[in-house]
Each structure stands twice: as C-alpha cells, then as structure tokens.
Amino acid sequence: MTQEMWGLLRQRLLKTVGQNNYTTWIEPLEFSKLQDGVAVFHVPTNFIGNYVGQNFSDLILYELNSSGETVQRLLFQVPANAQSRPSRSVPAQAKTSAIKAVTEPGQDEVESPLHAAPLDPRFTFDTFVVGKPNELAHAAARRVSEGGPVTFNPLVLYGGVGLGKTHLMHAIAWELRARNPELNVLYLSAEQFMYRFVQALRERKMMDFKLLFRSVDVLMVDDVQFIAGKDSTQEEFFHTFNALVDQNKQIIISADRAPGEIKDLEERVQSRLQCGLVVDLHPTDYELRLGILQSKMQQYRKTYPGLTIVDGVLEFLAHRISTNVRVLEGALTRLFAFASLVGREIDMDLTQDCLADVLRASERKITVEEIQRKVSEYYNIRLSDLIGPKRLRSYARPRQVAMYLCKQLTSRSLPEIGRRFGGRDHTTVMHGVRRIEELKVSDGQIAEDVEMLRRQLEA
Numbered sequence: 001m002t003q004e005m006w007g008l009l010r011q012r013l014l015k016t017v018g019q020n021n022y023t024t025w026i027e028p029l030e031f032s033k034l035q036d037g038v039a040v041f042h043v044p045t046n047f048i049g050n051y052v053g054q055n056f057s058d059l060i061l062y063e064l065n066s067s068g069e070t071v072q073r074l075l076f077q078v079p080a081n082a083q084s085r086p087s088r089s090v091p092a093q094a095k096t097s098a099i100k101a102v103t104e105p106g107q108d109e110v111e112s113p114l115h116a117a118p119l120d121p122r123f124t125f126d127t128f129v130v131g132k133p134n135e136l137a138h139a140a141a142r143r144v145s146e147g148g149p150v151t152f153n154p155l156v157l158y159g160g161v162g163l164g165k166t167h168l169m170h171a172i173a174w175e176l177r178a179r180n181p182e183l184n185v186l187y188l189s190a191e192q193f194m195y196r197f198v199q200a201l202r203e204r205k206m207m208d209f210k211l212l213f214r215s216v217d218v219l220m221v222d223d224v225q226f227i228a229g230k231d232s233t234q235e236e237f238f239h240t241f242n243a244l245v246d247q248n249k250q251i252i253i254s255a256d257r258a259p260g261e262i263k264d265l266e267e268r269v270q271s272r273l274q275c276g277l278v279v280d281l282h283p284t285d286y287e288l289r290l291g292i293l294q295s296k297m298q299q300y301r302k303t304y305p306g307l308t309i310v311d312g313v314l315e316f317l318a319h320r321i322s323t324n325v326r327v328l329e330g331a332l333t334r335l336f337a338f339a340s341l342v343g344r345e346i347d348m349d350l351t352q353d354c355l356a357d358v359l360r361a362s363e364r365k366i367t368v369e370e371i372q373r374k375v376s377e378y379y380n381i382r383l384s385d386l387i388g389p390k391r392l393r394s395y396a397r398p399r400q401v402a403m404y405l406c407k408q409l410t411s412r413s414l415p416e417i418g419r420r421f422g423g424r425d426h427t428t429v430m431h432g433v434r435r436i437e438e439l440k441v442s443d444g445q446i447a448e449d450v451e452m453l454r455r456q457l458e459a
C-alpha cells in the first residue's frame with residue numbers, strides 16, 4: 001500500500017468516524033509499511049495506539065481490505081525517536097482472537113494474551129484526590145492494588161457520572177502492573193466485553209474467548225450496567241465471573257448505581273456482584289471539589305507557567321460547579337486556555353465571562369420541598385409538623401431554619417415561601433429569616449445546623 005492510498009482511505013474514514021474522532025485519533029496515524037498481512041502505523045504515543053487499536057481497528061481493517069489489500073492485523077508503534085508513555089500499545093486483532101501486544105517502541109512483538117489494556121496514563125493514584133465522599137472507595141481500591149491474597153471479590157465501585165470510577169480502576173491496574181509486570185490485568189468496558197463476545201460468536205471462536213477471559217489474573221469491567229437487558233452477554237459474563245472467582249482471581253467492577261438497583265440485570269448477576277465489597281463514590285462535596293481544582297491547577301501551572309489565578313476563583317468554582325468532576329476539570333481547562341490566549345490573569349471577571357454557560361447550566365436548583373424534607377430529616381420531625389400550624393418550639397425553630405434556607409438557596413419570594421409553609425403570611429417568613437440570622441451569631445448550635453444543612457443541600 002502506498003502513502004497515497006492511505007491518504008484516500010483516511011478520507012473515507014473521516015466520513016465514517018466524524019471530524020472530531022478523525023482529528024484526534026486517525027490523523028495522527030502515520031502509515032509505515034505493510035508486511036506479511038500486518039499494516040504498521042506509527043503513532044505519537046502509546047495511548048493513541050491503544051485507543052485506536054481498541055476502538056477503530058475493525059473499521060480500518062475493513063477499509064484496508066475493501067481497497068484490495070490483504071491485511072490481517074494492525075500494529076501501532078511509537079517510533080524509536082518519539083517519547084514513550086507508560087502504557088502499552090494494543091495492536092488490533094483481525095481474524096485471530098488472541099491479542100498480541102507490543103510492549104515498547106521498536107521492540108519485537110510478544111505473544112501476551114490480554115496483557116495490554118488501554119489505560120489512561122493520567123489516571124493514577126497520584127493524581128486522585130481523596131476526600132470524604134470517596135475515601136472508602138479509594139481505600140478499597142488501594143487495598144486491591146496491593147495485590148496479594150484476594151480478600152474481597154468482587155470489588156464493586158459505583159457512583160454517578162464523572163465521580164472517578166474509571167480513574168480508580170485505571171489506577172488499580174497501573175499499580176498492579178507496576179508491582180508485578182507479569183500479572184495479566186485486563187481492563188475493559190462492559191460494552192467491549194459484549195462486543196468481543198458477539199465477535200467470538202460470529203466467528204465461531206467461543207472457545208478462544210472463554211480461554212482468553214479465564215486466563216486473566218485480574219479482570220476489570222467498567223460500566224457493567226451496560227449489559228443489563230442483554231441476555232446472552234449477561235449469561236457469558238456470569239460464567240466468566242464464576243470461573244474467575246473459583247480460581248480466586250480478582251474481579252473489579254464499576255457501575256453507575258448499586259448492583260441491586262440496575263434494572264434488567266439478572267438477579268443471579270446482581271447477587272454475585274453483591275458478594276464482595278460494594279462501595280460507592282458519593283457526589284463530591286465542596287472540599288473535595290476545591291482539592292481537585294487545586295491539584296489540577298498545580299498541573300496546569302506547568303503547562304502555563306506565566307499564568308496567575310486570583311485568590312477566591314477556585315473557591316468560587318468549587319462552590320458553583322456541580323458534583324461532576326469532569327465538568328469541573330473542563331471548566332478549569334477552558335479557563336487556563338482562554339486566559340493564556342488573551343494573556344490575562346484569571347480573575348473573577350474573566351471566569352464569569354469565560355464560563356458563563358457552564359455556570360448557568362450548573363446553577364443549583366434547590367427546591368423548597370427538598371429543603372423541607374432535609375430539614376425535617378435533620379431535626380427528626382415529621383414533614384407535616386414542619387409545615388403545619390403547631391407552634392411548639394421543637395417545630396417552630398426547624399421551620400424557621402427551613403424558611404431561612406429557602407430564602408438563601410432558592411429564588412422564591414417571601415410570599416411564595418409562606419404559601420409553601422402551610423399558607424403563612426410573608427411577614428411570618430420574614431420574621432423567621434431574621435430570627436435565624438440573629439441566632440446564627442449568638443447560638444453556635446444553630447449556626448452549625450444551618451451550615452450542615454446548607455452543605456448537604458448544595459452537595
């Protein structure tokens with residue numbers, strides 16, 4: 001195959017994968033040679049090689065073969081003069097189901113089934129910020145990453161979008177590999193698991209598939225909720241799971257909710273997942289968000305050494321941006337890029353300008369009902385008593401706290417708040433709000449209650 005042909009093929013790939021994917025993943029591929037059915041590409045980093053191998057290899061193979069070439073396999077190599085990253089590159093598979101991995105640039109291929117996984121070099125324990133909401137998950141991940149005898153199997157990490165599940169799983173894999181390079185650690189998403197399973201069925205390679213998955217030392221499956229409702233994939237997952245547990249091999253799973261709450265996930269799979277240690281990553285709180293921002297800022301300082309950031313900006317972002325760390329990171333990335341473009345320090349004005357859309361989107365929409373519910377739970381009284389007419393002190397004070405929080409945290413007017421509290425007059429609300437303002441200064445307990453509730457509501 002000539003360079004010109006690769007140029008034409010790339011254009012076809014552009015149409016299929018879209019401009020963004022093309023620019024990020026396909027454009028950096030440099031065709032090197034085609035030899036004995038293996039198409040070799042140079043890639044700038046192993047990470048790109050891994051990713052392309054994992055996600056686009058079938059497509060590239062398909063295009064190559066339909067253009068008249070006979071290509072069985074793709075190989076991604078970082079040229080010897082390029083910088084190497086800690087990850088390994090995964091050449092794509094074609095007709096064979098054994099995965100072959102290339103370890104270092106320029107080295108010979110080694111047969112190492114499933115030894116390679118597309119791990120993000122940024123997702124290590126060093127870069128993971130620990131706070132109250134994720135400390136248990138982190139501790140469990142650390143323990144598993146030490147290797148040694150399997151103490152809990154499986155480890156299930158679950159939590160909402162962008163809270164660090166994938167980050168922790170990759171960190172475990174990096175650590176395990178660093179401690180024991182011989183260990184067969186396989187990380188893959190549940191989607192990839194299904195994809196490989198379907199491919200094996202199609203190509204009548206189920207035996208290979210089973211052998212391959214049962215030969216790993218550590219299996220990590222990300223976003224397991226994906227297989228819910230996919231009956232045969234669940235079944236195969238179940239058997240793989242059992243076979244590995246029987247051999248005392250560690251399994252680590254992530255999901256977006258607790259196993260018992262994944263709809264359409266077979267009960268036997270749910271119960272298997274609950275057999276080990278199930279830990280959740282709670283939504284981030286203010287302190288964790290600030291910690292993450294400070295840690296990211298240290299990293300950005302290296303990329304943008306000239307930039308300064310005014311005191312209070314990180315605090316503002318930690319306060320205003322939602323619990324999703326991905327959004328938080330994106331905001332900071334954009335802020336630094338923007339500030340370096342315009343050559344200004346990062347102050348409040350620049351932040352508000354640059355992140356107007358993000359700030360608007362993540363504006364907290366706390367409702368009066370939410371506040372009432374939280375306050376009644378906090379003081380352990382019934383919601384009907386909080387809202388109702390009783391004037392007992394043990395109801396009246398929590399009611400005033402709730403009114404105060406409604407005034408502070410929602411955009412509701414005093415008459416509206418009054419209406420939601422059993423049709424009270426706006427002057428009653430005003431009185432309640434003022435009373436709490438006074439008590440916050442004179443009564444430490446009330447100040448603490450209000451602060452706790454505010455944090456819980458804003459978390």
Ligand SMILES: Nc1ncnc2c1ncn2[C@@H]1O[C@H](COP(=O)(O)OP(=O)(O)OP(=O)(O)O)[C@@H](O)[C@H]1O
Binds near residue numbers: 160161166223256
């Ligand atoms: N505690 C943390 N410290 C540092 N970075 C974090 C932390 N939590 C999350 N992140 C970062 O936030 C981003 C999203 O995290 P990750 O992809 O692990 O989320 P996830 O829980 O797997 O989300 P999803 O459900 O969307 O797959 C990543 O860039 C990750 O590095």
